[in-house]
Amino acid sequence: MAHPPPSGEPLQEFLANLIEERYPQDGLHGHLHPLRLLAVAPEFCDRYGLPESAFLWAIAFHDIARDNDDEDEAHGRAGAEELAAIHPDACTDLVEALLVQHCLSQEPSGPFAHEVAFFKDLDALDRLRFGPASDIHYVMITGDRGEWEEVFRELLACREWEEMMATVSRIL
Numbered sequence: 001m002a003h004p005p006p007s008g009e010p011l012q013e014f015l016a017n018l019i020e021e022r023y024p025q026d027g028l029h030g031h032l033h034p035l036r037l038l039a040v041a042p043e044f045c046d047r048y049g050l051p052e053s054a055f056l057w058a059i060a061f062h063d064i065a066r067d068n069d070d071e072d073e074a075h076g077r078a079g080a081e082e083l084a085a086i087h088p089d090a091c092t093d094l095v096e097a098l099l100v101q102h103c104l105s106q107e108p109s110g111p112f113a114h115e116v117a118f119f120k121d122l123d124a125l126d127r128l129r130f131g132p133a134s135d136i137h138y139v140m141i142t143g144d145r146g147e148w149e150e151v152f153r154e155l156l157a158c159r160e161w162e163e164m165m166a167t168v169s170r171i172l
Contacts, residue, residue, distance in 0.1 A: 005087075011053060012038060015060040016161045022064055029063040036126050036155045039164040040148075043172045047144070050118055057083065057090045058098035058119060076103040128152045 005014035016038055023031035037059045045052040065078030080099040084091040097112040098119045108116035125148050151171050158164045 011056055012042065015056055018060055020161070029066045032159070033126055034059050034063060035161055035164055036152065036158075037122060039155065039161075039168045040125075040151055040172070041122070043168065044118075044122055044148075048118055050115060051094065053090075054092060054094045054098065054115070055119065055122070057087075057095050058102070059122075061095075062099055062102050062119075062123065071105075073103050073105065076100045125149070125152050129156055 005011055007014055016035060019031050019034045019038065023029075023034060025031060038056065041055050041059055042052055044050070045055050061079040061083040063075065063079070065082055066072060066075045076099045080091060080096045083095065083099070094112050094115060097110060097116055101108055101110075101112075101116045102119055102123055107113075108120065110116075128149055129152075151168065154167050154171055155164055158167055
């Protein structure tokens with residue numbers, strides 16, 4: 001089920017603006033990380049038959065409650081609570097599962113384990129910024145891994161949302 005933003009603008013644009021406003025400008029989990037995920041999410045979801053609206057909302061809130069770049073298994077639940085407080089209709093059971101489980105070290109579980117596995121892999125694709133050894137291992141999108149890595153390599157050079165969108169349009 002799609003959950004339109006209160007402003008009436010396209011969801012992806014609304015969430016890009018929210019990320020720009022709410023995430024720190026610097027750091028490993030600063031605004032560029034979720035913007036890169038947001039830029040590729042529609043194509044990623046379409047390709048794997050995943051619910052785009054849920055992924056977009058989860059991307060925007062998955063690291064919003066982080067206060068450090070260390071391992072932190074609590075920030076996902078805090079992000080879900082923040083989303084529920086601000087946009088309760090968007091915090092569906094699926095979105096909550098994506099947020100809560102994306103930062104847990106154990107394998108995805110529950111009724112949304114399949115979607116959580118893909119979400120964890122999407123988040124891991126952006127770890128290419130640390131070098132070639134990213135940890136995409138939950139669903140092993142092996143057939144497409146090289147293509148996604150190429151997209152993220154290109155996105156790493158982008159510093160503006162519009163530039164990211166143009167890059168994704170050109171590549172995908």
